[in-house]
Amino acid sequence: MWPHAVRHATVARNHVLTKCKWLAKIKTDEKGEPSVYKSRLVAKGFQQKEKEDYKEVFAPNCYKAIYGLKQAPRCWYNRLASALEGIGFRASACDESLFLMGEGESLVLLLVYVDDILLFSSSDKEIDGVQQKLTEQFKCKSLGEARYYLGMHIERDTERGWLKLHQGQYINTLAEKYSLQEERLGEGNVFLSCFADATWASEHEDSSSVGGYICMVGGGPVSWRSKKQSETALSSVESEYMAMFHAAKEMIWLRRLLKEIGHEQTCATPLFSDSKGAIAMARNAVLHGLNKHMRIKWHWLRKEVKLGTLDPIYVKTQQQPADFLTKRLAEEPHWRCVRMAGMSLN
Secondary structure, X not given: OOOOOOOOOOOOOOOOOOOEEEEEEEEEOOOOOEEEEEEEEEEOHHHOOEOOOEOOOOOOOOOOOOOOOOOHHHHXXXXXXXXXXXXXXXXXXXXXXXXXXOOHHHOXXXXXXXXXXXXXXXXXXXXXXXXXXXXXXXXXXXXXXXXXXXXXXXXXXXXXXXXXXXXXXXXXXXXXXXXXXXXXXXXXXXXXXXXXXXXXXXXXXXXXXXXXXXXXXXXXXXXXEEEEOOOOOOOHHHHHHHHHHHHHHHHHHHHHHHHHOOXXXXXXXXXXXXXXXXXXXXXXXXXXXXXXXXXXXXXXHHHHHHOOXXXXXXXXXXXXXHHHHOOOOOHHHHHHHHHHOOOOOO
């Protein structure tokens, strides 16, 4: 165990202890073969009560934020972020798990998932420098060129200039389990687009609507959502408009993220909808009987359209991949949506 991680202590009177247990895990490599045998001491954080057992900091008798504690992720992130900022990194404004340092040819991207770190840079010198500085503060090791990360296989060909991410081993396991043979398509340029759709009063209990969207980059889905709308729409146009609103919020975030990693969108991002009325409402700021009752927040969408950030475009229902996120479809239209969403080669 780490030095000074645990020591004997006197239990305070009326103090409730958080129990611990050992967890064993076998980590596999890109071929699915066992590579590392690990055992961790974890706390039973589900026994903790907010403001009684933890706040933003942890109790003084816990010298390391071990797995399982409610506050452990925050403690670890703060420690790591402080160290990264100390060596010149800055947190992304769009995603706090992404850190950036330098620019241009010397740009270094660092992606964090708990304690798994992935480094990107066109300069080997920059990567070596970051690794050296990290090993000075943390007990860690370099696994060399990234080939397997969080269950994803990473393949690249520098001569032909392509990079491929896939979960072949995991997908094969699921395909065998559920007798599915579909494969994912992931080719194309770094171009962002989005499809938004909604039903109207489809939930019989409260007459609420269901909205959904799919954001695509290079022909493949990167972000999607299917959720019952919290406000009751009084027309199908209104429910479609609210679906476009939620899709637009996600698109703005994705545009900022793509810009940060060097793929700025130089034109308005297309937002496809099969509702001509909702598109007209997004383009026209004139209030009338159909929308004057709607809350002001929904009309933020008009502002983004006027600024040229988004471009609402009509698409027929048969060409709307987000359709299967709003309701249950028959087999043929369901698989048509799957294919249009870039999740099938067939």
